[in-house]
Every structure is written in structure tokens, then in C-alpha cells.
Amino acid sequence: MAKPVFYYCPRTRADTVMWMNEELGGVCDIKLINLKAGDHKSPDFLKINPMGKVPALVHDGVNVTESAAICAYLADAFSDKGFAPALNDPQRGAYYRWMFYAPSCIEPMMLDKLGGVKRENAMSAGYGAEEDVLKSIDVMLSAGPYILGDTLSAADIVMGSLLNFAIMFGAIEKKGKIADYVDHMTARPAFAKMQEISAKYAAELGVE
Ligand SMILES: N[C@@H](CCC(=O)N[C@@H](CS)C(=O)NCC(=O)O)C(=O)O
Numbered sequence: 001m002a003k004p005v006f007y008y009c010p011r012t013r014a015d016t017v018m019w020m021n022e023e024l025g026g027v028c029d030i031k032l033i034n035l036k037a038g039d040h041k042s043p044d045f046l047k048i049n050p051m052g053k054v055p056a057l058v059h060d061g062v063n064v065t066e067s068a069a070i071c072a073y074l075a076d077a078f079s080d081k082g083f084a085p086a087l088n089d090p091q092r093g094a095y096y097r098w099m100f101y102a103p104s105c106i107e108p109m110m111l112d113k114l115g116g117v118k119r120e121n122a123m124s125a126g127y128g129a130e131e132d133v134l135k136s137i138d139v140m141l142s143a144g145p146y147i148l149g150d151t152l153s154a155a156d157i158v159m160g161s162l163l164n165f166a167i168m169f170g171a172i173e174k175k176g177k178i179a180d181y182v183d184h185m186t187a188r189p190a191f192a193k194m195q196e197i198s199a200k201y202a203a204e205l206g207v208e
Helices: 014-023 043-048 067-077 091-114 130-140 154-168 176-186 189-205
Strands: 005-008 029-032 056-059 062-065
Touching (some): 005 014, 014 067, 014 154, 029 189, 043 056, 056 067, 062 067, 091 154, 130 176, 154 176
Parallel strands (some): 005 029
Antiparallel strands (some): 005 056, 056 062
């Protein structure tokens, strides 16, 4: 199998995919995209991701964009590493559920909160209200130590990364189960390796 090519810029959401890549043992070839220099709006990159955003991945002629989708894709492409439950495993439902919950509910809630956006109608806001999201996160973390109980999966990388960002930016308070979960996830060697790589490339690109 050809190596996936991962289009990466440090200090962005692409760090989530870099973390995933490190968990898998560095399975991707890295292509640096310098947001400061506008590489992401070049005609060549826009063919890969018309959004002009990182991260992106190209593998076997297929373009994959969206951080969570890329993490899920890599977990399946390297299924021998055990980051995704098998297709016939009932855990697959919870795996998909929380993998999609991160970008479709937690992130919009977080961005609305940080941007001071008030949704008048929780019924039509995909995430409902902040307290609904916090209650759901509490349910998600009730089995522990991972989303799937004893089994670590790519959903934890996506969720661990997002909750870590949410705490860093002040969108979610660091306390209780969320604090324990984020501390546990960010103590992983692959997280430290990602941070090291991100810092190295950030210094190289002058985006500290
Ligand atoms: N939903 C996308 C969001 C990607 C995204 O917004 N990336 C930002 C960096 S964190 C970006 O590339 N921004 C450049 C731009 O929009 O010009 C994902 O999760 O991958």
C-alpha cells in the first residue's frame, strides 16, 4: 500500500491528525502547507480541498478532508493497529457516534460560545444548548477510561484533541470527568511527539 500524503500546518486542526499519525507509528508522508504564505489557497491545493483548509490527506488517488474523517480513514486503512472497532463489532455504533459528535456538536457549541453567538432556538441548533452538550460529554465519559470503555480508539484522539482545545481556549471548564479524560489523553507519548513536531515546524515556518 502506498503511503498516505498528509497536508499539514502546525498549530492548526491538522495537529489532531498529526497526533493520530503518531499513534499509528508515523504512517504518512508529510507535506507542509504554510498558511502564512497562502499555500492552502494555491490552485493545486484547492484541487485537493476546495475549502482551502488543512488538514487534508491523499491516499491511493482519493482526497480525504476534515480532521475527524481523516482520523477515521487512517484508523481503517491501518486497521491492524487497533484504533477502530471491527465493522461487525457493536462498539462501532458508539465509535461513530462520538467521532461525529465532536465536530458536529461540540465544536459549533464551542465556536458560538467563544464568538458570543446566542442561538434563539435550541431546537434547530444542531447541538441544542451548551448544557445538553456538557450532559452528553458526561454520558460519553461515563464508561472510561476511554470512550469505548477499556479500548482506546481514533474517536479518543478526535475527542481528546477537541476537548483539549476547548479547555485551552476557555470554551469548556477543566473539571471533573473532562479534566481527568483530557489529562489522561494528553499524557500519551504520541501527543507529546505531536507537540514536538508541531513546535519544530512552527519554528521553521515562523508561526509560533
Ligand atoms: N472542519 C475542518 C476545519 C479545518 C480548518 O478550519 N482549518 C483551518 C486551520 S485550524 C484552516 O486551514 N484555515 C485556513 C483558512 O481557512 O484560510 C476540519 O476539522 O478539518
